Amino acid sequence: GEHIKNWRKRYFILRDDGSLIGFKVQPEPGQYADPLNNFTVKDCQVMRQDRPRAFTFIIRGLQWAQVIERMFCVDTHDEREKWVAAIEYVDRNLRQDIEMAEEASTLEQQNLRDKFNLSTRKNSSSKITLDNFEFLKVLGKGTFGKVVLCREKASAHLYAIKVLKKQVVIAKDEVAHTLTENRVLQTISHPFIIALKYSFQDAHRLFFVIEYVNGGELFFHLSRERVFGEEKTRFYGAEILLALEYLHAQGIIYRDLKLENLLLDREGHIKIADFGLCKEDIIYGRTTRTFCGTPEYLAPEVLDDTDYGRAVDWWGLGVVMYEMVCGRLPFYNRDHDVLFELILADEVRFPPGLGPDACNLLTGLLTKEPSKRLGGSERDAQDIKEHAFFCRIHWDQLLTRQLTPPFIPQVTSDTDTRYFDQEFTGESVELTPPDYHGTEGPTFGLNSISEEVEQPYFQQFSYHGTTSLVGSAGSAVAAVETPLTTEAPAKGERCMVDEHDPSSGSE
Structure with missing residues (x-):
């Protein structure tokens, strides 16, 4: 059919459930409820071409029983390659069956997610506790508590858990700073800023589950x-x-x-x-x-x-x-x-x-x-x-992390802690309950501190990763969530792009 001549600027977000949602302008973090476009990359084919404009790519896939092609254009070759790689990565994951997904290398999955800074969307209402994690090594200690390397049991991903003693936080008047850190980390996402996965608490402590990096300070x-x-x-x-x-x-x-x-x-x-x-x-x-x-x-x-x-x-x-x-x-x-x-x-x-x-x-x-x-x-x-x-x-x-850093940390595995102080990494990972004077009491196992008791200071503390976790590119929410120009499809095709949107303008 006859093609629409005007191109419409859209800000697209690619989710790892395959949804590709478009907005007229960059939405506020988490405000993704009313997209102008809502496509899927599941079972799609991606094709590169340089017409009618340079750096164009086409996503071909089924909508209902009909083959639909949607045309996209970006500003540079690198942007196009990043989008194509991210789309193919998501599509490949969606094609895997459950058994294959479970057997896939968790390290490869995490590295790919970090590379493309894919936004994740979780809909978990389950309560996060220490029982969700296996503690491996102490990474550091300070006045307020310690940082421990852990493995999430469900995903096998490695994280660092920052453990803060509530009594010390309150006694040293650090409640406001602690809550600010928690609130800010929930709302920001950038490739050069540490990412927050979860925050939760028990009767004695606050826990920040954060991105684990082992290249050293x-x-x-x-x-x-x-x-x-x-x-x-x-x-x-x-x-x-x-x-x-x-x-x-x-x-x-x-x-x-x-x-x-x-x-x-x-x-x-x-x-x-x-x-x-x-x-x-x-x-x-x-x-x-x-x-x-x-x-x-x-x-x-x-x-x-x-x-x-x-x-x-x-x-x-x-x-x-x-x-x-x-x-x-x-x-x-x-x-x-x-x-x-x-x-x-x-x-x-x-x-x-x-x-x-x-x-x-x-x-x-x-x-x-x-x-x-x-x-x-x-x-x-x-x-x-x-x-x-x-x-x-x-x-x-x-x-977009395409430039090679001047120094690559010489770590042999994700659990290699050579760049952390050996004074701490050799210590026991067991936590000890503070007594009423803020000192440490008898040692007992991690799993015995599992009941979450909220105090007035920390009622809104817990966060279970319901917003995007990783990276951003420029003003975008994530590296693959950059402004993207799309061309409306041929007339008569079923598509959620509004061909007659008078406010969308043309380039």
Whole structure:
């Protein structure tokens, strides 16, 4: 039949149940109830072609008893390849029978899901408890509790569980920060930010079930190498920049950027962790006043006890990039009063041999006045991305993890914990109940703490993974959920694209 000449912009989301749903603009996270288009990729055939436009692909499949072809177009070859690979991956999974799916390599499945950042949709009403997990190794310990490597029994996927003692959280006035971290992690999704799978509680503790990455902290690797060099610093700095850009677009400032909160995954990409100090509802022009952070990384405006905004994160980026490329902090003194004076008044100095672009970038990021700081304008991250230091970065490829990291962690398996402190990994994974004074009581098995007793502080704490878990690309919810141009099909075909939608416009 005669083809419709106009193309309509649509924002499509591919689910791993095979549904391909389209919206006029990017929907809010979780607001997927009323799509303009609702297709399926189950039992489909995907064909590439470069007509009538470049980077076109066609999805051919059955609707009712009729073969339907739907034509899509994206902006680049890489985008098309990403979409085709993701669609074929989902279709292949749907074709497998239950037995084959159970026998499939869980590692391969997780790696593919991470690679394509597929949005998942769960409809689980069952209660998550410790009984759902097998605890394997202690990864770390702190004031509030510990982090334990675990395996989810139902899926065999590995996760890290952060275990916080309620009494300590309450006693140290960390309830608000803990709830903020839980709330924020439920709503964000980015390839360079650690992902939350579940959160739940029992009588004594709070549990965050988060994405497990075993490449180690940047702090660990920099301590070994002393200095990263400009190329490695450029790569890590760019990935951190994209994560902060995404957070700022969501109205969130991070406020706790430091090497200890920057992890590497198995492939060598950045994952930002620990969202306890982040602040919501901070867009350009809005400010907050809370004094918080790590002393060596505090921005001058925080120390001045004045209102501050999202430019604090660009100061933090400047500090961690300075550490990477120079091998030391830009300002340091053991006496915090002296340290704070240095941050407020001292000029940043650079070692000989550091390139002019690196010096210029760090000078811009470490500018005392936030309004004059690189990234401090309404353009936010865009000003930093356009700096000469980053001129060789292909931002789209970086965001979709297509660029090879400068260092690949030398891990032999998913349970290889060589980059974690051996002081912790050799400890028992058993949990101990806190007594009324906040100290540890007699040891007993994990499964004996299974009853969830909610306290007034934590009534809304539990989260069972009902929204997208992983990654995003640019302003998209997930890497495969990018704006996609679609051509309406031939007249007379049964399709949910509205051929006469007057508000859809044409290109």
